[in-house]
Amino acid sequence: MCFMKTARTILALSLTGAFCLTLTAQAPKSVWDGVYTEGQAQRGEGNYHKLCASCHGDDLLGEGQTPPLSGNDFKANWNGQTVDDLFEEVQAAMPADHPGSLTREQNADIIAFLLKSNQFPAGKSELLPDAASLKQIKFEAAKK
Secondary structure: HHHHHHHHHHHHHHHHHHHHHHHHHHHHEEHHHHOOOOOHHHHHHHHHHHHHHHHHOOOOEEEOOOOOOOOOHHHHHHOOEEEEHHHHHHHHHHHOOOOOOOOOHHHHHHHHHHHHHHOOOOOOOOOOOHHHHHOOEEOOOOOO
């Protein structure tokens, strides 16, 4: 009798733990949760200056028809969307003179640089270039 009660308790605790781990693994993140690494942002900065700065500027502020990639206007434009939305826009349309030519890894690195440039914190894991991961990261202009 005591063995059965102990076994049920252990099973219940195990299932509760597994359920909590599943929720944690699937919980949406925010750009405020450190979704890229410093090293990745450094790689992205190099790619940005080679592939993007000629249009968007070294300061990421854009000019004329070229939108800014830093600052309040940029943050407001992407607020409430996912990082995947930003990623796919860049993937399909950039660079303007060779749309779609970035590898997904280059794109992830450049997005990491953009996040850093907009004062979103770095973390311990790189921003992954797959849509499933990117869709789990919400772009929030302000920290909640």
